Amino acid sequence: MSIWQRPCLKKPNIMGDEIQIRQFRNEDAEAAAQIFYDAVHIGATEFYDEAQRSAWAVEVPNSDAWRDRLNAQITFVATSDKQLVGYMTLADDGYIDLAFVRPDRIGTGVAKALYNAVETKAIEFGASRLYSEASFLAKRFFERQGWSVLKQQTIERHGIKLTNFVMEKQLG
Incomplete structure (x- = not known):
């Protein structure tokens, strides 16, 4: 049975509530855009300074534009108590473009549940x-999921340099 044939996957997490994984819906766009902004501005403070975070996420993305970006890929969302708590995308070639979790849910199993759905789907296709x-x-x-760093790189957003890492995991 394909992951798309199931209404959602349910998994308890360390907070004691259930995380449900399902496909992105258009009505998730506004919450997903806010999660992106909050994850950058609150969740990434350990690694990026204020100027870098502001260059990465100038403002909360427009929900229509964010909806279109998420619909252009396979997007899984995680919900808990009917609230969106994270999401992860997957392109046809195996590229994960977006992987964001609400800052108060970092380290609670949300990313792992999303990742498991993404990897399963990638293997399926x-x-x-x-x-x-x-x-x-x-x-x-x-x-922690078995990925390797291929290289560290510096990118520029709005004139500010940011470091990220080209990474991969071989499947099969």
């Missing part, structure tokens, strides 16, 4: 690898 350009925070998470 025959991807030979998963890869991403990961932030410092995502790098730690992906390394």
